[in-house]
Amino acid sequence: MATEGQQHPIKIYILIWLLLFVVSFFSYMVDYLEFEGMLRWTLIIIFMFLKAGYIVAVFMHMQWERFALIFGILLPPLALVVLILLMAVEADYANATRVQYMGADPTAVPKSPHH
Amino acid sequence: MATVEVPYQETVPLHHPKTWLGKYVFSQDHKVIAIQYGVTAMAVGLVALFLSELMRIQLAFPGAMPWFTADMYYQSITMHGMIMVIYLLTAFLLGAFGNFCIPLMCGARDMAFPFVNMLSYWVYLISVILLLLSYVVPGGPTGAGWTLYPPQTITAGTPGDDWGIAMMLISLAVFIAAFTMGGLNYITTILQARTRGMTLMRMPLTVWGIFIATFLGLIAFPALFVSAVMMLLDKFLGTSFFMPAIVSLGKSLDYSGGQPLLFQHLFWFFGHPEVYIVALPAFGVISDLISVHARKNIFGYRMMVWAIVAIGILSLVVWAHHMYVAGMHPYFGFFFATTTLIIAVPTALKVYNWLLTLWRANIRLTVPMLWALAFVLTFIVGGITGLFLGNVIIDIPLSDTYFVVAHFHMVMGVSPIFAIFGGIYHWYPKLSGRMLNDKIGLLHFYITFIGTYLIYFPMHYLGFIGTPRRYYETGVTEVTGFYPQSAHDLNVFITCVALFVGVSQLLFVYNLIVSLKKGKKAGDNPWGANSLEWRTPDTPPGHGNWGERLPTVHRWAYDFGVSHGDQDHIPQDVPKQKSN
Amino acid sequence: MSETLDKENILTGTARDWSSDMTTFKGVPWGKAMMWIFLLSDTFIFTCFLTGYMVVRSTTTEPWPVPSEVFALSVGGVAVPLLLIAIMTFVLITSSGTMAMAVNAGYRRNKKLVFWLMAATALLGATFVGMQVFEWSKLILEEGIRPWGYTDDSHLLGNAPQFGAIFFMVTGFHGLHVSIGVAYLLIVATKVLRGKYDHTNLEIVEITGLYWHFVDLVWVFIFAFFYLW
Numbered sequence: 001m002a003t004e005g006q007q008h009p010i011k012i013y014i015l016i017w018l019l020l021f022v023v024s025f026f027s028y029m030v031d032y033l034e035f036e037g038m039l040r041w042t043l044i045i046i047f048m049f050l051k052a053g054y055i056v057a058v059f060m061h062m063q064w065e066r067f068a069l070i071f072g073i074l075l076p077p078l079a080l081v082v083l084i085l086l087m088a089v090e091a092d093y094a095n096a097t098r099v100q101y102m103g104a105d106p107t108a109v110p111k112s113p114h115h
Numbered sequence: 116m117a118t119v120e121v122p123y124q125e126t127v128p129l130h131h132p133k134t135w136l137g138k139y140v141f142s143q144d145h146k147v148i149a150i151q152y153g154v155t156a157m158a159v160g161l162v163a164l165f166l167s168e169l170m171r172i173q174l175a176f177p178g179a180m181p182w183f184t185a186d187m188y189y190q191s192i193t194m195h196g197m198i199m200v201i202y203l204l205t206a207f208l209l210g211a212f213g214n215f216c217i218p219l220m221c222g223a224r225d226m227a228f229p230f231v232n233m234l235s236y237w238v239y240l241i242s243v244i245l246l247l248l249s250y251v252v253p254g255g256p257t258g259a260g261w262t263l264y265p266p267q268t269i270t271a272g273t274p275g276d277d278w279g280i281a282m283m284l285i286s287l288a289v290f291i292a293a294f295t296m297g298g299l300n301y302i303t304t305i306l307q308a309r310t311r312g313m314t315l316m317r318m319p320l321t322v323w324g325i326f327i328a329t330f331l332g333l334i335a336f337p338a339l340f341v342s343a344v345m346m347l348l349d350k351f352l353g354t355s356f357f358m359p360a361i362v363s364l365g366k367s368l369d370y371s372g373g374q375p376l377l378f379q380h381l382f383w384f385f386g387h388p389e390v391y392i393v394a395l396p397a398f399g400v401i402s403d404l405i406s407v408h409a410r411k412n413i414f415g416y417r418m419m420v421w422a423i424v425a426i427g428i429l430s431l432v433v434w435a436h437h438m439y440v441a442g443m444h445p446y447f448g449f450f451f452a453t454t455t456l457i458i459a460v461p462t463a464l465k466v467y468n469w470l471l472t473l474w475r476a477n478i479r480l481t482v483p484m485l486w487a488l489a490f491v492l493t494f495i496v497g498g499i500t501g502l503f504l505g506n507v508i509i510d511i512p513l514s515d516t517y518f519v520v521a522h523f524h525m526v527m528g529v530s531p532i533f534a535i536f537g538g539i540y541h542w543y544p545k546l547s548g549r550m551l552n553d554k555i556g557l558l559h560f561y562i563t564f565i566g567t568y569l570i571y572f573p574m575h576y577l578g579f580i581g582t583p584r585r586y587y588e589t590g591v592t593e594v595t596g597f598y599p600q601s602a603h604d605l606n607v608f609i610t611c612v613a614l615f616v617g618v619s620q621l622l623f624v625y626n627l628i629v630s631l632k633k634g635k636k637a638g639d640n641p642w643g644a645n646s647l648e649w650r651t652p653d654t655p656p657g658h659g660n661w662g663e664r665l666p667t668v669h670r671w672a673y674d675f676g677v678s679h680g681d682q683d684h685i686p687q688d689v690p691k692q693k694s695n
Numbered sequence: 696m697s698e699t700l701d702k703e704n705i706l707t708g709t710a711r712d713w714s715s716d717m718t719t720f721k722g723v724p725w726g727k728a729m730m731w732i733f734l735l736s737d738t739f740i741f742t743c744f745l746t747g748y749m750v751v752r753s754t755t756t757e758p759w760p761v762p763s764e765v766f767a768l769s770v771g772g773v774a775v776p777l778l779l780i781a782i783m784t785f786v787l788i789t790s791s792g793t794m795a796m797a798v799n800a801g802y803r804r805n806k807k808l809v810f811w812l813m814a815a816t817a818l819l820g821a822t823f824v825g826m827q828v829f830e831w832s833k834l835i836l837e838e839g840i841r842p843w844g845y846t847d848d849s850h851l852l853g854n855a856p857q858f859g860a861i862f863f864m865v866t867g868f869h870g871l872h873v874s875i876g877v878a879y880l881l882i883v884a885t886k887v888l889r890g891k892y893d894h895t896n897l898e899i900v901e902i903t904g905l906y907w908h909f910v911d912l913v914w915v916f917i918f919a920f921f922y923l924w
Contacts, residue, residue: 006901007802017792024784024918031763031777031923041924048919052912059795059908061901067705068712069720073731076334079431080742083384086435086447087377087746091753093444094374104756111758111853122717123725227725295736303729306719314716333732337739344864345747353843354860356751369843372755372855377747384743668716 006061016058023051122310122665124224129659141237143229144658145214146546148236152210153539155236156203159243161620163198166191168617175603175610177588185587186274189258192585194246196261197283200389201290202243204531208396209294209332210239212538213301213325215546219648220322222310222666224659227303231296238293242286249275249282257283260585262386265357265378269350271364280350284343291336301329310647312668316420317687319646319672320413323420324399327427328392335388335431342381349373379441383434390527391430395423397534398465401490403672404537405469407644408484409476410683412673414468422461422468429458439510448507455505459498466495477676477683481642482556486537489564490530497526500575515585518578521571529567536563536623543627544641548654549634555626559619566616573605645686646672724895730902734909737872741913744868745920748861757855762922765838765851766830780922783826784914790819791911794904801900806887809900813884816907820877827870831863862921869917872910879903 027047030040057063062070098104132138139147170191173183214232218225226232249256258274259267267273268280275283305318305326318326345356349370357378358370406413413419435443436451469491478484500522503509513519536559543551580602582589589598589606640649652662666688674685712721720728752759763776770778797812834840839849842863844856851858883903886892892899 006798008799010796010799013792013795013799017788017795020788020791021785024781024788027919027923028777028781028784044919044923048915051915055791055908055912055915059791059911060905065723066712066721067709069723069731071709072720073735076330076735077738077742079334079428080739080746082432083380084742084746084749086450087380087750088753090376090380090444090447091374091750094376094754095756098754098756102756106756108756108758110761111851228729295733299729299733299736302732303725307723307725307728309717312716314714315719316714317716333736334739337736338743340740341743341747344868348842348860348864352860354864355843355856356747356860372751372757372857374750374754377750377754380750381743381747 006064008061008064012058016054020051020054023047023054027051122222122308124308125665129224130229131658141233143225143233145218145226145229145232146656148232149211149214150546151236152206152214152239155240155243156207156211157624159198159247160203160207161624162247163195163203164617164620166195166198168614170195171610171613173587174589175607186255186258188587189260189585190256190274190279193258193261193263193283194249194256197287198246199528200261200393201287202246204393204527204535205294205332205389206239207535208393208400208531209301209325209329210236210297212321212396212400212535212542213297213329215542216319216321216648217301217304217325218308219545219651219656219660220319220646220672221305221308222313222647222661222668223304223308224661224665226300227308228300232300235293235297235300238289238296242289242293245282245286245289249279249286252278252282254278262379262382263346264382265346265349265373265375266359266361266370269346269358270361270368277350281347284347287343288340291340294332294336298329298333301325302333310665310668313647316417317668317671319399320402320416320419320423321396321399321646323423324395324397324402327423328395331388331395331427331430332392335385335392337385338381339385342378342385345381346378376438376441376443379438380435380443383437384431386437387434388427388430391426393527393531395426397490397531398423400534400538400541401487402465402469402472403644403646404483404487404541405472405491406673406675407541407642408481408487409473409478410643410675411472411476412671412675414471414474415464416671416673418464419468422464425461426458429454429461433458436505436510439507440514452505452507456502459502459505462498466491466498481540482551482553482560483537483541483642485557485560485564486533486540489560489567490533490537493525493533493567494530497522497524497530501526512581513578515583516578517574517582517584520584521574521578524574525567525571529571533564536560539627541642542648543630544637544654545648545651546655547631547634548637549630549632550637550641551630551634552626555622559622559626562619562622563616566612566619569612570609570616573609577602577605640686643682643684644672645674645684647687650686650688724898724902726902727898727905730905734905737909741865741868741916744865745916748865748920751857751861752855755855755857757853760851760854760858762924765834765840766922777922779826779830780918783823783830784918786819786823786826787911787914790816790823791908793819794907798901798904801887801897804897806890806897809897810884810888813880813887813900813903817877817880817884820873820880820907820910824870824873824877827866827873831866834859834862865917865921869910869913872913876907876910879906 027044030043030047035043099106130143132142142148169180169183170188172179173188214226217223254275254277256275257263257268257279259280263280263283269276305322348354349356349358353369355370355373357375358368358373359375360371361368402413402419433451433454435447436455439448500518504513504519504522540551540556580599582602589603637654639654647666647668650666651660668687669690670685670687672687676683677685679685679689713719715721766780767774767776768778769775793812794816797809797816800808800812838851839846840851840859842860844859845852845854880903883899887897887900
């Protein structure tokens, strides 16, 4: 097929490569420094999407594709957002009914292997 | 690419099989694969039809077949539902019509990946064989109902809770693999392998319906795949994804903490799009049949396309209207009832457009046209009862009654079957070069059409008086004495009609076989249609479909009722005159 | 392609491509279009798995094990949280980098380089799978985690039994993808070297790369949700 393909300077690949290591290191530090609660979750999500974005945009060449392809691939997963949101609500509801009607203990502490 | 005005397929050589086996068995030609899909789907559909007759006999004449136990009844229900929805309707509408129509209507030589396409059929065949093999494994096929809800599906007491469910789930996973292989082909072919001048907005609506349905399949079947994997693990590895702590037959099982509703959500996240995977190709086929046989351009082509797209999108956010009584989050009812009623808008739009196409048209009551008209009527009837069931308040008393059975058989059972029949009568001349016999066709049509209403209309009333579905016995025995005699009489009536209609389907099979040799020669374009499949140099189309050059498309497929020489239609590959 | 066809306005460009004849994705070979659509479908599979994970984890009323303790690796008697996972992530990201280089080399038609870079990618992938086997065996043998719960002498006994179930299922499914990817890479690399794709633009390397980067992409989500959450 007479196409030029995705040809780009190697520099940008190496840059993204390094960025992936750096961001991975950051998300590892979130755990290592034992951030808790909202801060932890927000940071995890931010770093996760940052890495995913780098991979899709550069390594998978999405940022150089035409919008026809970008929309064709990136819009359908919006259906999954609906699924995830509704399932989050549903799971909380199920958990609440279990606590309320079946005497489950919502404050149980995880059993740990090392103490 | 865009500047080079040559379709890619004109530049690459076509794969040419040398042997008989390569031409007719392991063929990579989309037309042969379409026939293989169609024949297999029809054969397995006849099995499902037979199962439904067994169930009808049991309901009307309890005790007439002493060997037909309650377990067998549930197994029949499950297999009937699963075969009809997945292995017949999905496989036929996408596997057979999709394979036959897409390359011909888009002006392609073949599918984009013929080898993968061939593989798709053989993997599909394996899934069918696996499904049927569940009749010979210990315990027989699963009797969990086609929705396979846990925990009952995999706990003792349900027929086939061991081997049967394993065969079913594995068969489904294999089917999904087959569908994915086919589906990737359909999408790639439609998007990337059209001929010169064939824009998306010039494609016949059949292709549009198949396109969106395939896309839905590719993003909905994963949910079924995931739930099948998780259920297999629950059953055979003892995980507790769907299984709460449970006492079965007085024994406490090792499960704890699972969420049965998760399965239902995943299943219906697949299951509702599945309804439209079946319906959208039917919509497309019917739109084309109506336009061709009414000799009038389809009313509101663009709106029809956008309606198909809108239905496809909306179908992904309505799934839990199957779960109003399941015990999910109480606020979900509002959300899903709203989205469900919104989806009625594009659907109604399509119905109006079909009616407006017929308005003052030059209607020819050919056999395909009769099926198309029957489809529209049946779809309206089934769709309207869908409005009842989409509302939480009305659904609650009606759920799990025969009203539901009547509704879904009308709207997604019989209607797509009508579209399939109509499509076969319409395209058989292109496929075989001969017409199907009209007399047998008419007989088959009237029996099936009238029979449908005699069977399913009374079921609405049975539902209103509260007849539960999936009951082995509702007859007036001492145990089930709550059931009024009049309702039972209705049941007997339904069964008698069902038996007659079921047997008369053999007329159709007979017609298909006999017309292959004895049918009237069809010629290239017996219906005077415009779309590209009627413009092939040979009938039936040869390998590669077109000659040296792919056709060039200059117009949409719906130029009917115009004067063009001595014809009343202008095919898609006729150039536009300068004056217009 | 994007160099020759300029990227147009986000709306009119999209509309023009979708309403044109012959191809919708301009300049995209069939195989690449197919791979993208397949990956979209695969995205739905993995997201359904992860949604299932979210549901069972938030539904269960039994406590969930603490990941940083379960997945810790002790080095010289000191438990370092997530050490193995950090190395696995490192390996997978490295393999993504070599893959990206291979794609680049492919479009410069340097077949030898393509072969070696893809082979390196496959080797790193195999290393990843090997480490996953090590991780699994440690969880199964030392921690007593089973798909159906925990062994009777496990320290984790009393936690939610879904932990092992969902963990083994999702990482197993991902590992399966990696293993298939390794085989796919080796096959394509060999065929490229033998000149089976000489008549093409070697876009097969990019297609293989898409799959491989997708596997890496999934790992990003698994890393966040299973090991950090």
